Structure formats: C-alpha cells, structure tokens
Amino acid sequence: MRQFTYLTPKTLDEAISLHVAHGESARYVAGGTDVLVKIKEGKFAPDYLISLKHIIGQDRPFLNQETGELYIGAFCTHGSIEQSPLVQHHYPIIHDAVKNIGSVQIRNVATIGGNLVNAVPSADGAIPLIVLDSKANIYGTKGQRSVDLQRFFLGPGQCDLEAGEILTEIVIPPPLPRTGSAYIKHGRREAMELPMLGVGVLLCLEEDMTTCAKARICLGVAAPTPFRALAAEKYLKGKTVDENNLTEAGRLAGQESKVRDSIRGVAWYRREMVGVLVKRMGLKALERAKERHK
Amino acid sequence: MAHEISFIFNGNAMKMNIEDHWTLLHLIREELGYTGTKEGCGSGECGACTVIVDDKAVNSCLYLAAEIDGKQLTTIEGLAAADGTLHPIQKSFVEKGGIQCGFCSPGMILSAKALLDKTPNASEIDIKEAIAGNLCRCTGYVQIIDSIKAVSGYGEDEPHVVAFKTDEGERGE
Structure with missing residues (x-):
C-alpha cells in the first residue's frame, strides 16, 4: 500500500489543526474500511491519515438526561450501535439498519459517521436517522454547527462538509408517544450486499391509536441522495392507518421517487418494490407503535 | 514513518517497530511470518484474512497495524495447544x-x-x-x-x- 503518516489526535481541535497544517495532503479516517480500500485502489493518495478513532468520548451512544435526546457519536462502530440496549429499546429502526451493514468484521470497525460522510445513495445508516428527524453536529475551524441530517446530503458522494470539518455526532429527538418505525434493506441476497432499495417508515398515531398524526417515509437508492416521499407522507396524515391507505401511500412514494436502472436493479422493479415495502414497513411501524403503547 | 508498538500476539507479549502504512495482514504474514492468515480480496469482502482483536473478529486487510498497539491479537496459529491438540x-x-x-x-x-x-x-x-x-x-x-x-x-x-x-x-x- 502507498506510504503515509498515520496521526492519532486525542481531541477534535488537535485533529482540525493537523488538517489545517497538512491541507490537501491529509485525509480523515475513522474505521478505515472505505478509506483503506480507496487508497489501495489508488482513488485516494494522502500523505497523512488523521485518525478520528482516538478522540475521546464519541465512541458510544448515550442519552442526554435533560433533553431526552439520543446522541450517537460519529465514531461509534455499527457493532456498538447494533448492541446498544438504548438503540434496541427506543429506536429499533436504527437497529434494523445497522445489523445488516457489511459483515460482523466490518461492523466491528466501520463507523456510522464514515457511512454518512461517504454520502453514497445506498447508505443504509442514513435512512432511519432521517426518518427520526435527526440532526448532524459538525465541528470545524469556525466552531460547531448543526444541520438537519436530511439537508446534509448534497449529491452522490457529496455532503455538507467544508474542508477540514468533522461530523462529530448525530442527535436524535426523544421518541414520540404512540409511535413506531421500521426499516428494510432490500437486495438479492441477505448477506454482504448493498441495498437495491432501502425503505424507512415512521408513523405517529393520534390517541385513538388508528389515525396517523405524523408520517415519515424515507427511501434509499431511490434518488441521488436519501429521498423523503413527501406526497406519500402528506397523504397519510389524518387518515386511518390500514392496508388500503398504506397501499396508496406506497404507490404515491413509488411515483414520486427518482429510481433508475442500475447494475443492481431496474427502475420499474424498484418503483414496484417501493410500493410493496412502504406498505410492509408501515404495517410493521403500526405494530411497533401498538406494542410500545401497551 | 516508523514507530514502536506493543501488543499480545497469540498469548505472547510483543514489541516491534512498524511502518504507519502497514496493514495488520502485512504485519502478520510478511513481518511475523505467520501465513495461516490468508489474503483473498484485500477489500473486506471475503473474510479470508479474519483475525481476532480484543475478542472481536476483524478483517486484517483493512486494519492498520498501528491500531493493534496495546491490544490482543489472535490468529489461527494461536488456537491449538502447545502440544498440537486442536481447539x-x-x-x-x-x-x-x-x-x-x-x-x-x-x-x-x-x-x-x-x-x-x-x-x-x-x-x-x-x-x-x-x-x-x-x-x-x-x-x-x-x-x-x-x-x-x-x-x-x-x-x-x-x-x-x-x-x-x-x-x-x-x-x-
């Protein structure tokens, strides 16, 4: 492999000043499961790799006791998120997604922040977090800022990070009452596969436990960036959550999606499957909302 | 750049100088000479290079040798007992x-x-x-x-x- 110097700062400020010092010859790395592959392929040629893995305090999910928000440090491995009781209990939709990313070996090393900043259309990690109205905290030379995760993705491989800025954590609002959500990764095989389609649905119910108060539908690999199916969300609001209405919401989501033909699947099939899977995840979200409300 | 790391290799404490750009797979096969760990794809798809670092399975082809500092590494050679009794x-x-x-x-x-x-x-x-x-x-x-x-x-x-x-x-x- 190409020679480089590996730097291991202990704080965010130290990491940023190293990036300022080395400029374009430096690249941040966390788990390294993407960066090292790209260095081997010659797509990246850094002289300095600045590791974010040794920065203290960003490596596990924790609950902010005052606000009820869940903080997921960007340098958390998928494995640590998968095994977090907090995530399993309060945000099963995140568990749905991270448990199917890569393999055990990859999940033990690769980080959620790395998955997000790659900004590939197939990023499994992003969809549930957008469905949950998460925010991304970003730190750079100008200090900290926060953006809606939905607005973080600008195009394939492009996200809202200035040179030298670091995605530090994801902030997820407290779980809403009478709410359930679910995610499915759809591919041709179960293991070691990028999704042909990713579908996440959140349903928040009125006190009658049948009327939809709020819906979130987000699709992966259905557009250049994670795609909110706004027409389908609007259709569901105020309606009874049942098979018929979820079928129509699925049809609308398929219609407004920007699916295309690619090596992993053709557009017409993807559009059909958006319909099927939005309904399926809607029913699962409904079931989870009822379970939690018991 | 080279620097010194310490780690436990199949139960034995080790100290050695490594280059920053070495993968753990390179360290194991080329520097330590233990060839039980295989290189298949070199990109984390095949798992032939799997080793255990602090109780976790990882792909040694995508893991920097520098990151093994202070950790425990187990390769296939570390499983059988000293007298050759298999795990x-x-x-x-x-x-x-x-x-x-x-x-x-x-x-x-x-x-x-x-x-x-x-x-x-x-x-x-x-x-x-x-x-x-x-x-x-x-x-x-x-x-x-x-x-x-x-x-x-x-x-x-x-x-x-x-x-x-x-x-x-x-x-x-």
Whole structure:
C-alpha cells in the first residue's frame, strides 16, 4: 500500500489543526474500511491519515438526561450501535439498519459517521436517522454547527462538509408517544450486499391509536441522495392507518421517487418494490407503535 | 514513518517497530511470518484474512497495524495447544468435513471462535450471521455450519466450547 503518516489526535481541535497544517495532503479516517480500500485502489493518495478513532468520548451512544435526546457519536462502530440496549429499546429502526451493514468484521470497525460522510445513495445508516428527524453536529475551524441530517446530503458522494470539518455526532429527538418505525434493506441476497432499495417508515398515531398524526417515509437508492416521499407522507396524515391507505401511500412514494436502472436493479422493479415495502414497513411501524403503547 | 508498538500476539507479549502504512495482514504474514492468515480480496469482502482483536473478529486487510498497539491479537496459529491438540472448533471442522481446499478455514474458524466466545449457545441463525462475511469458494457452507453447530451448546444445558484465555495461558478444553 502507498506510504503515509498515520496521526492519532486525542481531541477534535488537535485533529482540525493537523488538517489545517497538512491541507490537501491529509485525509480523515475513522474505521478505515472505505478509506483503506480507496487508497489501495489508488482513488485516494494522502500523505497523512488523521485518525478520528482516538478522540475521546464519541465512541458510544448515550442519552442526554435533560433533553431526552439520543446522541450517537460519529465514531461509534455499527457493532456498538447494533448492541446498544438504548438503540434496541427506543429506536429499533436504527437497529434494523445497522445489523445488516457489511459483515460482523466490518461492523466491528466501520463507523456510522464514515457511512454518512461517504454520502453514497445506498447508505443504509442514513435512512432511519432521517426518518427520526435527526440532526448532524459538525465541528470545524469556525466552531460547531448543526444541520438537519436530511439537508446534509448534497449529491452522490457529496455532503455538507467544508474542508477540514468533522461530523462529530448525530442527535436524535426523544421518541414520540404512540409511535413506531421500521426499516428494510432490500437486495438479492441477505448477506454482504448493498441495498437495491432501502425503505424507512415512521408513523405517529393520534390517541385513538388508528389515525396517523405524523408520517415519515424515507427511501434509499431511490434518488441521488436519501429521498423523503413527501406526497406519500402528506397523504397519510389524518387518515386511518390500514392496508388500503398504506397501499396508496406506497404507490404515491413509488411515483414520486427518482429510481433508475442500475447494475443492481431496474427502475420499474424498484418503483414496484417501493410500493410493496412502504406498505410492509408501515404495517410493521403500526405494530411497533401498538406494542410500545401497551 | 516508523514507530514502536506493543501488543499480545497469540498469548505472547510483543514489541516491534512498524511502518504507519502497514496493514495488520502485512504485519502478520510478511513481518511475523505467520501465513495461516490468508489474503483473498484485500477489500473486506471475503473474510479470508479474519483475525481476532480484543475478542472481536476483524478483517486484517483493512486494519492498520498501528491500531493493534496495546491490544490482543489472535490468529489461527494461536488456537491449538502447545502440544498440537486442536481447539474444539478446529477438531469439529476436521470431523464434520468443514474443510475442503482450506483457504477460507482460518477465517471461518476465527469468526466462529469470536461468536462462540461471546455466545456459547449460538443458534444456526447466529452462526450464519457470524460467517456472513466469510466466503467459501468450494461452497461447503452446510458442512461449515454443521461444524460450528456441533460445538455450540444451543438447545443443550452445557456449551461444548470452553473459551480460551490466551492471556492467562489457559488452553484446551
């Protein structure tokens, strides 16, 4: 492999000043499961790799006791998120997604922040977090800022990070009452596969436990960036959550999606499957909302 | 750039100078000379290079040698006892035909070990998930799953596998 110097700062400020010092010859790395592959392929040629893995305090999910928000440090491995009781209990939709990313070996090393900043259309990690109205905290030379995760993705491989800025954590609002959500990764095989389609649905119910108060539908690999199916969300609001209405919401989501033909699947099939899977995840979200409300 | 790291390699404390750009796979095969760990794809798809770092299975082809500093590393050479007695998982692979050409075997066995050390009564689903990142091009998956199932205590009172504690020198069943 190409020679480089590996730097291991202990704080965010130290990491940023190293990036300022080395400029374009430096690249941040966390788990390294993407960066090292790209260095081997010659797509990246850094002289300095600045590791974010040794920065203290960003490596596990924790609950902010005052606000009820869940903080997921960007340098958390998928494995640590998968095994977090907090995530399993309060945000099963995140568990749905991270448990199917890569393999055990990859999940033990690769980080959620790395998955997000790659900004590939197939990023499994992003969809549930957008469905949950998460925010991304970003730190750079100008200090900290926060953006809606939905607005973080600008195009394939492009996200809202200035040179030298670091995605530090994801902030997820407290779980809403009478709410359930679910995610499915759809591919041709179960293991070691990028999704042909990713579908996440959140349903928040009125006190009658049948009327939809709020819906979130987000699709992966259905557009250049994670795609909110706004027409389908609007259709569901105020309606009874049942098979018929979820079928129509699925049809609308398929219609407004920007699916295309690619090596992993053709557009017409993807559009059909958006319909099927939005309904399926809607029913699962409904079931989870009822379970939690018991 | 070179710098010094310390780690535990198959139960033995090591100190050595490494280059920053070395992968753990390079360190194991080319510098330490232990060739049980295989290089397949070099990009984290095949799992032939799987080793255990602090109880977790990782792809050594995508793990920097620098990151092993202060950690425990187990390769396939660290499983059998000093007198050559095989680890129960290795024995089971031999008995159940979990080995064909053998190229995937070290990775498969280490993925199985990481699983069973944590979940001694792993179910068939647990086993399939644990080896999802290990490809067998002979496609002998059924025998491999059988080999691991035979040493998992799933559905029984007592798990068959006694976890090895290499740092304390305990080996064997």
